[in-house]
Amino acid sequence: MEGLRRAIPQPQTELRYDNPYQLLVAVILSAQCTDARVNQVTPALFEAFPDIDALAEATPEQVYPLIRSVSYPNNKARHLVGMARMVRDAFGGVIPPSPADLQKLPGVGRKTAQVVASVAFDRDALPVDTHVFRVANRIGLVRNADTPLKVERQLKRLLPKETWSEAHHLLILHGRYTCTARQPKCDRCPITEACLYYERLQKLPAPLDGLDPKQGTYYCKTCDHYVDQPASKVDRYGVQQIACPRCGSMNVFESKSGRSTKKVPDFRVH
Ligand code: SF4
Structure with a gap:
């Protein structure tokens, strides 16, 4: 973690948002999609639907054209409207801060709920996305963890609670830019000494x-x-x-x- 902290001085989400509503919408849109792509569509979306009430009044057909360039736009348009209606009708129009309540909303799974709870409401959560899953396994922070939930549980046992949110962002950013899926950039990695994958690479025989x-x-x-x-x-x-x-x-x-x-x-x- 020290090595990653030095290399990534500002570990935070790359999604652009101003309030919990915007963050929740952006995180729902980011499933199976890049943050950069989501950031391209959200300004027009938030202009058209500036708050929960506006989105709850909309139909998926009205939302769809504004998000058609992200992955699965049909499903996400339905989820966004369903989420807004549930927040309006079941939670008094206020985004609930707890991961358990967030997970009741359409389009919000465990990871999305934890990201919003952690980033918008400062709750102790350690969401595991594809980068956290891969990097934690590769480095050897977790063992035999073949599901995101297993990775989350093992990381939570390993890391102090107050560092969970930071660790989540550090591992995501490290995975996105350095420890990439297909060809990890080990030659410019700040934590080679702590990485089991790197250790194994060094043991491979020369041609x-x-x-x-x-x-x-x-x-x-x-x-x-x-x-x-x-x-x-x-x-x-x-x-x-x-x-x-x-x-x-x-x-x-x-x-x-x-x-x-x-x-x-x-x-x-x-
Ligand atoms: S040494 Fe390579 S595999 Fe290990 S964390 Fe760094 S980039 Fe990833």
């Missing part, structure tokens, strides 16, 4: 020179022979690896490139 692809697609360094039909094996991290059919070693190289076939865990979330 082997002088292999002859004509003798076979793969080369096993342990028993020194070429092979076209490799076996496969699951390593101690649960990753399926190519193995030598003769000796079972995973010290196998592609004979064309000389690169090791060893894979490190893939924490992408789709």
Whole structure:
């Protein structure tokens, strides 16, 4: 956390909003969509529907054209109007601050509720989105956590309560700009020393020179022979690896490139 704090001095949401209503709308829109895209549509949306009452009076058909460039605009238009009507009718027109009440609103799941409770109302919450999920697993902050809820529970046990909100933003921003899904930028990462993924990367063998692809697609360094039909094996991290059919070693190289076939865990979330 210290390393991330130094690299990201202002850990906060990149969604633009002025009040809890605007934040809730923006977070609903941001599901499966980038914050930058959401920030493009919200100014016109908030001008047309400046508060809960205005949105509650609208129909999804009126909202749709203003949000058509975000993902799933049909569903989100229905959710936004449904959310506004419920806030008006069940909560007196005021956005409820507790995650439990927020989660009763249409279009608001656990993550959205926690983001709004934490950012708008300063509640202790640690929302887990795709970046937090991936980064926490990759670094090794959590173990065998294959659902967002498991990640959330493990992180909450690990981190002091007063840092939950900050940790959420630090991990999101780190995941968005440095520890990206497909190609993490480990060469400019401030926390390589604390990262298990990086540690495993360092253990991968360097490419082997002088292999002859004509003798076979793969080369096993342990028993020194070429092979076209490799076996496969699951390593101690649960990753399926190519193995030598003769000796079972995973010290196998592609004979064309000389690169090791060893894979490190893939924490992408789709
Ligand atoms: S070292 Fe690489 S994998 Fe580890 S946190 Fe940094 S960017 Fe992510």
